[in-house]
Amino acid sequence: MATGTKHEGIPTTAALLAAVVLVCVLVPGNAQVFPGAMPTPTVAGPSPTPTPVPPGAIRIDVVLVNGKKRLAGEDSVVWMPQFRARGAGQVRLKIAQNKKQFEPRFAVVSVGSTVDFPNFDRVFHNVFSLSAPMSFDLGLYRKGKSKSVQFDQPGLVQVYCNIHPQMAAYLMIVDSRRHGTANEQGKILLRDVTPGRRIVEGWNARGGMWDREVTVRPGRTSTVTVELDVSSWRVAPHLNKDGKEYPPPDDDDFRY
Numbered sequence: 001m002a003t004g005t006k007h008e009g010i011p012t013t014a015a016l017l018a019a020v021v022l023v024c025v026l027v028p029g030n031a032q033v034f035p036g037a038m039p040t041p042t043v044a045g046p047s048p049t050p051t052p053v054p055p056g057a058i059r060i061d062v063v064l065v066n067g068k069k070r071l072a073g074e075d076s077v078v079w080m081p082q083f084r085a086r087g088a089g090q091v092r093l094k095i096a097q098n099k100k101q102f103e104p105r106f107a108v109v110s111v112g113s114t115v116d117f118p119n120f121d122r123v124f125h126n127v128f129s130l131s132a133p134m135s136f137d138l139g140l141y142r143k144g145k146s147k148s149v150q151f152d153q154p155g156l157v158q159v160y161c162n163i164h165p166q167m168a169a170y171l172m173i174v175d176s177r178r179h180g181t182a183n184e185q186g187k188i189l190l191r192d193v194t195p196g197r198r199i200v201e202g203w204n205a206r207g208g209m210w211d212r213e214v215t216v217r218p219g220r221t222s223t224v225t226v227e228l229d230v231s232s233w234r235v236a237p238h239l240n241k242d243g244k245e246y247p248p249p250d251d252d253d254f255r256y
Helices: 013-026
Strands: 056-066 069-072 076-079 092-094 096-098 101-103 106-110 114-118 125-129 136-141 146-150 155-161 168-174 179-181 187-193 196-204 208-216 221-229
Touching (some): 056 196, 076 168, 196 221
Parallel strands (some): 056 221, 092 114
Antiparallel strands (some): 076 196
Protein backbone atom coordinates (compact mmCIF):
# COMPACT_ATOMS: atom_id res chain seq x y z
CA MET A 1 0.00 0.00 0.00
CA ALA A 2 1.49 3.28 -1.11
CA THR A 3 2.12 5.97 1.61
CA GLY A 4 -0.59 8.68 1.81
CA THR A 5 -3.18 6.56 0.01
CA LYS A 6 -6.70 6.97 1.47
CA HIS A 7 -8.91 3.87 1.86
CA GLU A 8 -12.68 4.27 1.69
CA GLY A 9 -14.58 3.07 4.80
CA ILE A 10 -11.60 3.44 7.17
CA PRO A 11 -11.76 6.65 9.31
CA THR A 12 -8.68 8.81 9.39
CA THR A 13 -6.84 9.79 12.60
CA ALA A 14 -8.30 13.35 12.53
CA ALA A 15 -11.83 11.98 12.27
CA LEU A 16 -11.28 9.67 15.23
CA LEU A 17 -10.01 12.57 17.39
CA ALA A 18 -13.04 14.72 16.48
CA ALA A 19 -15.39 11.88 17.47
CA VAL A 20 -13.69 11.50 20.84
CA VAL A 21 -14.01 15.24 21.56
CA LEU A 22 -17.72 15.14 20.65
CA VAL A 23 -18.38 12.18 22.97
CA CYS A 24 -16.54 13.86 25.88
CA VAL A 25 -18.61 17.00 25.47
CA LEU A 26 -22.00 15.29 25.13
CA VAL A 27 -21.71 12.47 27.70
CA PRO A 28 -23.53 13.59 30.91
CA GLY A 29 -21.33 13.92 33.97
CA ASN A 30 -18.15 14.29 31.94
CA ALA A 31 -16.23 17.17 33.55
CA GLN A 32 -13.36 17.31 31.11
CA VAL A 33 -12.86 20.53 29.18
CA PHE A 34 -10.80 20.48 26.03
CA PRO A 35 -8.98 23.44 24.53
CA GLY A 36 -11.18 25.32 22.14
CA ALA A 37 -14.37 24.18 23.86
CA MET A 38 -14.60 26.84 26.69
CA PRO A 39 -18.16 27.45 28.12
CA THR A 40 -19.98 30.62 27.13
CA PRO A 41 -20.09 33.09 30.13
CA THR A 42 -23.53 33.99 31.51
CA VAL A 43 -24.43 37.72 31.22
CA ALA A 44 -26.33 39.03 34.27
CA GLY A 45 -29.34 41.25 33.62
CA PRO A 46 -29.72 44.79 35.09
CA SER A 47 -30.44 45.04 38.83
CA PRO A 48 -34.05 45.99 39.64
CA THR A 49 -34.58 49.66 40.57
CA PRO A 50 -35.54 49.97 44.25
CA THR A 51 -38.98 51.44 44.90
CA PRO A 52 -38.63 54.92 46.46
CA VAL A 53 -40.07 55.34 49.95
CA PRO A 54 -42.79 58.05 49.89
CA PRO A 55 -42.45 60.83 52.47
CA GLY A 56 -44.90 61.32 55.29
CA ALA A 57 -46.35 64.35 57.06
CA ILE A 58 -46.88 65.59 60.61
CA ARG A 59 -49.96 67.44 61.83
CA ILE A 60 -49.45 69.34 65.11
CA ASP A 61 -52.39 70.55 67.19
CA VAL A 62 -51.37 73.07 69.86
CA VAL A 63 -53.80 73.54 72.75
CA LEU A 64 -53.40 76.15 75.50
CA VAL A 65 -54.79 75.07 78.87
CA ASN A 66 -55.83 77.68 81.44
CA GLY A 67 -57.72 75.95 84.22
CA LYS A 68 -60.82 74.49 82.62
CA LYS A 69 -60.40 76.56 79.48
CA ARG A 70 -58.83 75.06 76.36
CA LEU A 71 -57.76 77.56 73.72
CA ALA A 72 -56.27 77.14 70.25
CA GLY A 73 -52.54 77.86 70.22
CA GLU A 74 -52.64 80.14 67.20
CA ASP A 75 -49.58 82.07 68.42
CA SER A 76 -47.30 79.05 67.86
CA VAL A 77 -44.41 78.13 65.58
CA VAL A 78 -42.79 74.70 65.03
CA TRP A 79 -39.68 73.33 63.35
CA MET A 80 -37.71 70.08 62.90
CA PRO A 81 -34.02 70.32 63.93
CA GLN A 82 -33.06 67.14 62.01
CA PHE A 83 -33.63 68.96 58.71
CA ARG A 84 -30.85 71.54 58.79
CA ALA A 85 -31.31 74.80 56.93
CA ARG A 86 -27.99 74.50 55.07
CA GLY A 87 -28.58 74.54 51.31
CA ALA A 88 -32.32 75.08 51.74
CA GLY A 89 -32.27 78.36 49.82
CA GLN A 90 -32.91 81.67 51.49
CA VAL A 91 -36.32 83.32 51.48
CA ARG A 92 -37.72 86.76 52.19
CA LEU A 93 -40.47 87.31 54.70
CA LYS A 94 -42.57 90.44 55.00
CA ILE A 95 -43.71 91.78 58.40
CA ALA A 96 -45.81 94.83 57.64
CA GLN A 97 -46.62 97.80 59.85
CA ASN A 98 -50.33 98.32 59.37
CA LYS A 99 -52.88 100.05 61.64
CA LYS A 100 -50.15 100.35 64.28
CA GLN A 101 -49.68 96.59 64.45
CA PHE A 102 -47.20 94.14 62.98
CA GLU A 103 -48.64 91.69 60.45
CA PRO A 104 -48.01 88.85 61.07
CA ARG A 105 -47.26 89.02 64.78
CA PHE A 106 -45.74 85.50 64.87
CA ALA A 107 -43.42 84.01 62.25
CA VAL A 108 -40.61 81.50 61.76
CA VAL A 109 -37.84 81.58 59.13
CA SER A 110 -34.64 79.66 58.40
CA VAL A 111 -31.23 80.99 59.38
CA GLY A 112 -29.90 83.34 56.70
CA SER A 113 -33.32 84.63 55.65
CA THR A 114 -34.14 88.31 55.13
CA VAL A 115 -37.20 90.03 56.62
CA ASP A 116 -38.70 93.19 55.12
CA PHE A 117 -40.51 95.71 57.36
CA PRO A 118 -42.65 97.94 55.10
CA ASN A 119 -44.62 100.83 56.61
CA PHE A 120 -48.23 101.06 55.38
CA ASP A 121 -49.39 103.55 58.04
CA ARG A 122 -49.70 107.29 57.56
CA VAL A 123 -47.49 107.83 60.63
CA PHE A 124 -43.80 107.20 61.18
CA HIS A 125 -42.51 103.99 62.78
CA ASN A 126 -39.18 102.99 64.32
CA VAL A 127 -38.73 99.23 64.23
CA PHE A 128 -36.10 97.84 66.60
CA SER A 129 -35.05 94.77 68.60
CA LEU A 130 -32.78 94.27 71.59
CA SER A 131 -32.83 90.45 71.32
CA ALA A 132 -29.54 88.53 71.60
CA PRO A 133 -29.70 86.70 68.24
CA MET A 134 -30.01 89.95 66.32
CA SER A 135 -30.35 93.44 67.76
CA PHE A 136 -31.11 96.24 65.30
CA ASP A 137 -32.59 99.73 65.01
CA LEU A 138 -34.11 100.71 61.66
CA GLY A 139 -34.75 104.32 62.67
CA LEU A 140 -37.71 106.48 61.70
CA TYR A 141 -39.32 106.02 58.30
CA ARG A 142 -42.62 107.03 56.74
CA LYS A 143 -45.46 105.41 54.80
CA GLY A 144 -44.39 103.70 51.58
CA LYS A 145 -40.86 103.01 52.81
CA SER A 146 -39.44 99.63 53.77
CA LYS A 147 -36.28 98.45 55.49
CA SER A 148 -34.89 94.94 55.84
CA VAL A 149 -32.77 92.81 58.16
CA GLN A 150 -30.95 89.54 57.46
CA PHE A 151 -30.92 87.05 60.35
CA ASP A 152 -27.85 84.79 60.54
CA GLN A 153 -28.19 83.37 64.06
CA PRO A 154 -30.93 81.11 65.48
CA GLY A 155 -33.13 82.22 68.36
CA LEU A 156 -36.17 84.27 69.26
CA VAL A 157 -36.21 87.89 68.08
CA GLN A 158 -38.71 90.21 69.73
CA VAL A 159 -39.54 93.14 67.46
CA TYR A 160 -41.06 96.44 68.67
CA CYS A 161 -41.75 99.99 67.56
CA ASN A 162 -39.99 102.70 69.52
CA ILE A 163 -42.99 105.04 69.13
CA HIS A 164 -45.99 102.77 69.65
CA PRO A 165 -45.61 100.37 72.63
CA GLN A 166 -48.59 98.25 71.58
CA MET A 167 -46.69 97.08 68.48
CA ALA A 168 -44.94 93.74 69.03
CA ALA A 169 -43.91 90.85 66.78
CA TYR A 170 -42.13 87.58 67.57
CA LEU A 171 -39.79 86.09 64.99
CA MET A 172 -38.22 82.65 65.56
CA ILE A 173 -35.02 82.05 63.57
CA VAL A 174 -34.31 78.31 63.22
CA ASP A 175 -31.59 76.14 61.71
CA SER A 176 -34.19 74.06 59.88
CA ARG A 177 -35.87 73.91 56.48
CA ARG A 178 -39.00 72.21 57.89
CA HIS A 179 -41.02 74.70 59.89
CA GLY A 180 -44.46 76.26 60.09
CA THR A 181 -46.79 78.69 61.85
CA ALA A 182 -50.11 77.73 63.42
CA ASN A 183 -53.41 78.77 61.89
CA GLU A 184 -56.34 80.20 63.87
CA GLN A 185 -57.20 76.68 65.12
CA GLY A 186 -53.67 76.15 66.45
CA LYS A 187 -52.86 73.57 63.79
CA ILE A 188 -49.68 73.19 61.74
CA LEU A 189 -49.00 70.71 58.90
CA LEU A 190 -45.41 69.79 58.02
CA ARG A 191 -45.17 68.02 54.64
CA ASP A 192 -42.43 65.99 52.87
CA VAL A 193 -40.97 64.49 56.04
CA THR A 194 -38.60 61.52 55.67
CA PRO A 195 -40.06 58.47 57.44
CA GLY A 196 -38.59 57.42 60.78
CA ARG A 197 -38.42 58.72 64.34
CA ARG A 198 -38.32 62.52 64.23
CA ILE A 199 -38.15 65.39 66.69
CA VAL A 200 -40.52 68.38 66.50
CA GLU A 201 -39.70 71.51 68.48
CA GLY A 202 -41.98 74.46 69.05
CA TRP A 203 -42.56 77.74 70.79
CA ASN A 204 -45.66 79.56 71.95
CA ALA A 205 -45.81 83.14 73.18
CA ARG A 206 -47.72 82.08 76.32
CA GLY A 207 -46.62 78.46 76.72
CA GLY A 208 -42.90 78.76 75.94
CA MET A 209 -40.65 76.09 74.38
CA TRP A 210 -41.56 72.42 73.94
CA ASP A 211 -40.49 69.33 71.96
CA ARG A 212 -42.02 65.96 70.99
CA GLU A 213 -40.82 62.74 69.34
CA VAL A 214 -42.92 61.54 66.40
CA THR A 215 -42.82 58.35 64.32
CA VAL A 216 -43.40 59.25 60.67
CA ARG A 217 -44.68 56.46 58.38
CA PRO A 218 -44.34 56.41 54.57
CA GLY A 219 -47.22 58.11 52.78
CA ARG A 220 -49.14 58.75 56.00
CA THR A 221 -49.84 61.72 58.28
CA SER A 222 -48.90 61.42 61.95
CA THR A 223 -50.86 63.56 64.41
CA VAL A 224 -49.42 65.11 67.57
CA THR A 225 -51.40 67.05 70.17
CA VAL A 226 -49.41 69.45 72.34
CA GLU A 227 -51.06 70.81 75.49
CA LEU A 228 -49.38 73.79 77.15
CA ASP A 229 -50.25 75.14 80.59
CA VAL A 230 -50.57 78.94 80.32
CA SER A 231 -52.27 79.58 83.67
CA SER A 232 -49.25 81.48 85.04
CA TRP A 233 -48.70 83.66 81.96
CA ARG A 234 -49.07 87.42 82.39
CA VAL A 235 -48.59 90.33 80.00
CA ALA A 236 -45.22 91.99 80.65
CA PRO A 237 -44.62 95.53 79.34
CA HIS A 238 -41.41 96.05 77.37
CA LEU A 239 -39.00 98.98 77.33
CA ASN A 240 -38.08 101.22 74.41
CA LYS A 241 -34.82 100.97 72.48
CA ASP A 242 -33.02 103.07 75.09
CA GLY A 243 -34.05 100.70 77.88
CA LYS A 244 -36.54 103.19 79.31
CA GLU A 245 -40.28 103.16 79.83
CA TYR A 246 -42.49 104.58 77.09
CA PRO A 247 -43.92 108.06 77.73
CA PRO A 248 -47.62 108.30 78.73
CA PRO A 249 -49.99 107.60 75.82
CA ASP A 250 -51.34 110.55 73.89
CA ASP A 251 -52.68 111.23 70.43
CA ASP A 252 -49.70 109.76 68.62
CA ASP A 253 -51.46 110.15 65.27
CA PHE A 254 -49.90 113.60 65.17
CA ARG A 255 -46.66 112.82 66.98
CA TYR A 256 -44.79 112.58 63.66
